[in-house]
Amino acid sequence: MRIVVTGKSGQVTSALQALDAGGIEVIAIGRPELDLLQPSTVREIIAKIKPNVVVSSAAYTAVDKAESDEASAFAINRDGARALAAAAAELSLPIIHLSTDYVFDGDKAESYVESDAVGPVSVYGRSKLEGEYAVAAANENHFIMRTAWVYSTFGHNFVKTMLRLAETREELSVVSDQLGCPTSANDIAEAIVKIADRLASDSSPDLRGVFHLAGNGETSWAGFARYVMSVLEEKTGRRVTVKDIATADYPTAAKRPANSRLCCDKLKGLYGVSMPEWRMSARDAVTKLLEEPKEAV
Numbered sequence: 001m002r003i004v005v006t007g008k009s010g011q012v013t014s015a016l017q018a019l020d021a022g023g024i025e026v027i028a029i030g031r032p033e034l035d036l037l038q039p040s041t042v043r044e045i046i047a048k049i050k051p052n053v054v055v056s057s058a059a060y061t062a063v064d065k066a067e068s069d070e071a072s073a074f075a076i077n078r079d080g081a082r083a084l085a086a087a088a089a090e091l092s093l094p095i096i097h098l099s100t101d102y103v104f105d106g107d108k109a110e111s112y113v114e115s116d117a118v119g120p121v122s123v124y125g126r127s128k129l130e131g132e133y134a135v136a137a138a139n140e141n142h143f144i145m146r147t148a149w150v151y152s153t154f155g156h157n158f159v160k161t162m163l164r165l166a167e168t169r170e171e172l173s174v175v176s177d178q179l180g181c182p183t184s185a186n187d188i189a190e191a192i193v194k195i196a197d198r199l200a201s202d203s204s205p206d207l208r209g210v211f212h213l214a215g216n217g218e219t220s221w222a223g224f225a226r227y228v229m230s231v232l233e234e235k236t237g238r239r240v241t242v243k244d245i246a247t248a249d250y251p252t253a254a255k256r257p258a259n260s261r262l263c264c265d266k267l268k269g270l271y272g273v274s275m276p277e278w279r280m281s282a283r284d285a286v287t288k289l290l291e292e293p294k295e296a297v
């Protein structure tokens, strides 16, 4: 089976390319040959590759920068996603489109299910929600995968930021009033392959729609950072503490949901796919990062 995935240098796309998935060919495309700001080029590129499934991972993911760059965020996350979904539809292909927990307002007490009302509190979250609507309207053969708090040994992510700060600080101050589910890009890649296989071989409408996929369990950003530091200390003896702070003590351009935990029961029920406990996967990523040459972190 051949999967084409956008966002060549991104975390999820890099994890997909690194997968040794027998019988699955992963073709990653990205700038300059695929620029979602030039949507007219999308169809020709996808038609040439002749995939069985299209994975839409490329996005404008700079949450804070998006607040002052709304046009770019919507051009990529809504219009670019729409062009990709339309190209897949013209070629009668299913599309797996990555979306985010930041489509929720964060006011719910428990974890969010797919049918919960959305209410993004940031430009990034709004642009990704509009992308969901655009993809669903352009291609009914869609699997919209909302994930969260993605980290890996690739690209930029919270884990690498924490390890980098820990090189020069004895204490990190991290918000403890935002809850979510840390999710490994490697685990997302494994799930994408399983889901793509089902979509390519089973046309059941129940397998289409919006699904949540995130690391099993939950924590706050401070809890996430504290766990990363515990692995750092175990592996290197370096002890860096994490001080819990409130969101108000860490002002950012974008607002973030106080709670964006995702309930993934629907995916488990319909696909039999579930994700590892988040500490297990985070431990793997931190261990690998600490084994890499310093500048890689």
Ligand SMILES: NC(=O)C1=CN([C@@H]2O[C@H](COP(=O)(O)OP(=O)(O)OC[C@H]3O[C@@H](n4cnc5c(N)ncnc54)[C@H](OP(=O)(O)O)[C@@H]3O)[C@@H](O)[C@H]2O)C=CC1
Pocket: 006, 007, 008, 009, 010, 011, 012, 013, 029, 030, 031, 032, 034, 035, 036, 037, 056, 057, 058, 059, 060, 061, 076, 098, 099, 100, 101, 128, 146, 147, 148, 149, 150, 151, 155, 156, 185
């Ligand atoms: N990171 C996270 O915490 C979360 C991410 N997601 C979603 O998952 C998906 C993957 O996220 P992640 O792997 O972290 O992404 P990254 O931020 O690691 O990479 C995003 C990629 O998008 C591509 N991209 C950006 N702008 C353009 C453009 N104008 N045209 C074409 N491609 C572009 C780039 O690929 P290239 O340089 O090859 O062009 C870039 O590497 C995204 O859709 C994101 O919204 C959802 C929840 C959490």
Ligand SMILES: Cc1cn([C@H]2C[C@H](O)[C@@H](COP(=O)(O)OP(=O)(O)O[C@H]3O[C@@H](C)C(=O)[C@@H](O)[C@H]3O)O2)c(=O)[nH]c1=O
Pocket: 061, 062, 063, 100, 101, 102, 147, 148, 149, 150, 157, 158, 161, 172, 173, 174, 175, 178, 221, 250, 252, 256
């Ligand atoms: C670096 C740092 C961040 N923080 C806070 C800021 C913020 O509230 C929280 C997360 O920080 P970041 O900006 O690294 O994470 P952020 O970019 O908000 O991550 C998001 O990325 C997008 C793409 C998604 O889709 C989301 O699921 C989510 O993963 O941690 C601290 O409290 N202390 C720190 O030293």
Ligand SMILES: [Mg+2]
Pocket: 061, 062, 063
């Ligand atoms: Mg970020």
